[in-house]
Amino acid sequence: MTTTAALDLGLVGNGSIAALVDARACVNWCCIPAFDGDPAFCALLSPRAGGGDYAIELEDFESATQEYVKNTAILRTVLRDRHGGAVEITDFAPRWRQHGRFYRPVMLVRRLRPLSGRPRIRVVLRPLANYGADVPAQTWGSNHVRYLLPDFTLRLTSDVPVRLLRESLPFELDGERHLVLGPDETLAQPVDGFARSAERQTLEYWRDWVRYLSIPLEWQDAVIRSAITLKLCQYEETGAIVAAITTSIPEAPHSQRNWDYRYCWLRDSAFVVRALNRLGATRTMEGYLRYVLNLATGADGLQPLYGIAFEKELEEHEVPDLAGYRGMGPVRRGNLAWVQRQHDVYGSVVLAATQLFFDQRLARPGDIDAFHRLEPVGEQAWALYDQPDAGIWEFRGRAEVHTYSSVMCWAACDRLARIATHLGLAARAAHWRGRADAMREAILARAWDAELGHFVESAEGRRLDASLLLLAELGFVDADDPRFVATVEAIGTQLRRGDGLFRYIAPDDFGSPETSFTICSFWYIDALAAIGRVDEARQQFESLLARRNHLGLLSEDMAFEDGEAWGNFPQTYSHVGVVIAAMRLSRPWSDAV
Structure with a gap:
């Protein structure tokens, strides 16, 4: 063999x-x-x-x-x-x-x-x-x-x-x-x-x-390969885009962090839609949006992930006849995260769906009826924004009021207010704006630690995690807000190791993380550019691109020492990171003339 x-x-x-x-x-x-x-x-x-x-x-x-x-x-x-x-x-x-x-x-x-x-x-x-x-x-x-x-x-x-x-x-x-x-x-x-x-x-x-993709002047090969990879990870029957093609490639050697990624995570949806929009891959984006909206409308509550044919129950089992990648089992089929509560999914769905209401290229744009079908998602966000959950990193043994989850719930209400304004629904716009403003005030009071001088991972917590790098991207704070700048700098000091970034460093259910989480490295690059450190961001981006395999593909994780790829492969979220960072950092096309 x-x-x-x-x-x-x-x-x-x-x-x-x-x-x-x-x-x-x-x-x-x-x-x-x-x-x-x-x-x-x-x-x-x-x-x-x-x-x-x-x-x-x-x-x-x-x-x-x-x-x-x-x-x-x-x-x-x-x-x-x-x-x-x-x-x-x-x-x-x-x-x-x-x-x-x-x-x-x-x-x-x-x-x-x-x-x-x-x-x-x-x-x-x-x-x-x-x-x-x-x-x-x-x-x-x-x-x-x-x-x-x-x-x-x-x-x-x-x-x-x-x-x-x-x-x-x-x-x-x-x-x-x-x-x-x-x-x-x-x-x-x-x-x-x-x-x-x-x-x-x-x-x-x-x-x-x-030929019909929108691409930046620089790093064209990398962006094109990432775009094709995203397309290859879309199951066209339903429009679902899987997190990766594989199951159970460990996040680090002998770590037991072996998960089945052949499913669609709602937490990724807003960022995937953003990347596809930047690329101009509208047919692919529309298929994915149809999949997401099929899940969102009529649901009492949203799961973190679903099967490619809208399956809700993804029972997790260990497979005895496969020894695992390099013999590093276990091999798992299914993913127990489907039973978790991750409140960021409500914001992810509304953020993704917002594209429908503002993008005139789409064959079936959002209308008032679609808006009303999204409002129950906002109601869930309002009800849960200050409640404990497993968080974006899917902690199996710890529930807290995670800042990222709270901010994503705020984003759901904020975007509903914007959509209602766009549709001329003044009363609904005022309703959702009022809720968004109240949520933002409450989150800022609990997520900012004046003593530490940066935002923290959870309400009244003390830890950092890489998801805080997204606060400006989501519009929760401005990129030049001193609190955000201080948070980016703190993350660079505490979570960065060379070209890579830990998603967090506190021990979890499986011990302390050992590898760089690739998408977090791209978040850091985007945040550096947003706060004005563009040259540093470009250098980091070039270094990260050099870590791709010989065909330009990325997995979920990388070893800090030698850049070896770990985790499920190819990781769509990592390739979303390539697209978004390249679009942000590239010189304009006018420079080519």
Whole structure:
């Protein structure tokens, strides 16, 4: 089995599925038939029985290089042997517009092409079922092999002889070959013709999508890669954007901080919408807003997270047949955070929805009816802003009146007042403005510590946490407010270590944090720019970009010492940070002339 020593992985996908491909062209993570499904390819999490991989193994392997085809989600890997032989592997999931909708099947396509010498390869395809517990039965025909998973049958159609595929026999790659792994359906055309056509149309789709993005003058490659990554993490059936494609990659070595991130967190929604708006990715943004509003309207209370198909109950279980990333279990399926109370979600939903009322590009803008459907969310915010919760960091054993949660509840009422004013609803605007002003006064009284000289994490508390960096961004205080400036400086002194930032340093349910939380580093960069320390912010941003993997992707966390990636991957919130920071810090386009 191919093993992964680090998160040197590429992401391919199409809005239906997503797969991770390591630096030697092994697919080591892919859930079937959707992001939250059974990981048929789970080698990333070390199945105890072996397998769970889809590799192209080169005899006498010596080295590999890998890159994306420019401005696409098509990945190319070149493997070289010790005798001058080389083979190129092109990986993608088909996606293009067809018959008025997007063709995006549960399918991975691989094209193999010899570049030099006489490379000998083996195709190793060993899917597993039931989270690594079972080897699926196989059947085969003249040019395909079928893998009978419990809820989905995979069919590999190829112009490689079936016997070589079934038994993973080595053969000399003397010409271009094609592998189409997808639904149990017969291809209506020769496999080589389908693969070439699919690659061409998928390439055209991505380049066309990128062409209409709004991007800054500087750091264009980083922003484009982050934009594509956000798009690949959207489950198009519902519009949900998952926090990450994976589960249970630990936040730090042997930390037990292993969580399932294949779900949609409402706390991220306002920032994701903001990034998509900056990019001009309006179709993606509208899909995500529909998902969020479907959850928000008619709900008595909001959960921190939901499944990609609006599932509410995400029971958490440990998976015994997967040993974990580098053997660092446990592997968890589901996430117990769904039962927590995190009051910031009310502000997140209203902040995200505000876009509907002010953005004239949208096909279905917000109206008075939509506003009234949002008002119960504001009522919840008003009722809960001064009540204890688990906070944005989802403490499992501690409840406090967290400043960030309180401020996000204030933001819900503040934005409802702005929306009502925009719609000409004077009485409702006065109602929500009155509540927002009362909340702000109460929060300032409890969250500012004059003795310490900075805002604190919780009411009458003494600790700092990185979420306080967002107070100006949310409009709760001005960026030049001395209290905010002092808080940014205190966070820089107490939570910063080199290029990274702790989200907090106080011990929690699992001990003291060990790694830098990537999005917090971006929050710090944004805050530095907001208070006028732009040169320092630019330097920090450049250093953080240098920590991305070889394909420009980021995980949730980084080690302070060597910048090694930890946590679930790729982390959408981290890529939101790239987009927002680059937009803020870039020189204007007029400088290019």
